[in-house]
Amino acid sequence: MYLCSHSIYEKSDQNSYYDDISINEIKKINKNFHLTFDDGYLSIYKYKEILCNMKNKIILFICPGFIEGDTNIWWFELLDFVNKTNSDLEFSFRGKNFYFSLKTSKEREFCYKKLSIIFKKINQRSQQELLNIIIKKRKKIDYRKNFLTWEMIYELSQCPNISIGSHTYSHPNLKNEDKKKVSFELKKSKEVIEKNIKKECSYLAFPYGGNNSFDNKIIDKALEIGYKNIFTTEPKINFIKKEKQIIINRLTSSPNISNDRLWLYSRYLIKGFKNILINNV
Ligand SMILES: [Zn+2]
Structure with a gap:
């Protein structure tokens, strides 16, 4: 069983939405x-010693564009904006009018969540x-x-249980992009x-990871480029090719709007019930 997380926090210092375990x-x-x-x-690096000495297999899925700093990261910009703005937010996008009050932390959270849904559905140019x-x-x-x-990353890759995988170059939803862009993201x-x-x-993990972020053509392209295993966060999909499991589905450790029941299940597993886990790959 594979678990998908993002950032690790100390019990006392959970302070951002991407700290999820x-x-x-x-x-x-x-x-x-x-x-x-x-x-x-x-x-991840802060806990290098602990991770490196674990018996568990660990894969870090990296976007080189984040490391190089040449990629815009919509969720950081949106979160910064929503948290720092005092006035209400009103705008039109593609013929639709939007209005959000941003006075309380609950309203800010609501605004971020609603807009995130839109950002995940559009291509990078539209983002x-x-x-x-x-943002004016x-x-x-x-x-x-x-x-x-x-x-x-190099240091972490030297640990025998840690592998480095690709999470595309700049984290687009590949299903929203054209063939040329998909190919660039996977290859580069x-x-x-x-x-x-x-x-x-x-190893490759699709950004966002649900079945609305990839299709069979994208999977075939990834295999053609040389990836051997492709990771999703879509628990229902199980493609078996050439007697080998190529597509590997993961449970998420953070709340996921599309599969909240599975999230509860994964939290239940994390809490340490023995003999319940199946080593499926
Ligand atoms: Zn991601």
């Missing part, structure tokens, strides 16, 4: 649980267009401090990761 939970996790961390957040509408006088912000560096990330870790990168 605590170090205490990780320490107690059943050894049959394989851990995966998407996006390459910095907190930039929407950010330009929402938008400036380029460097978010590299939130992510692992190549040196850290593999090349850049392999150059930096000096090893083959054969």
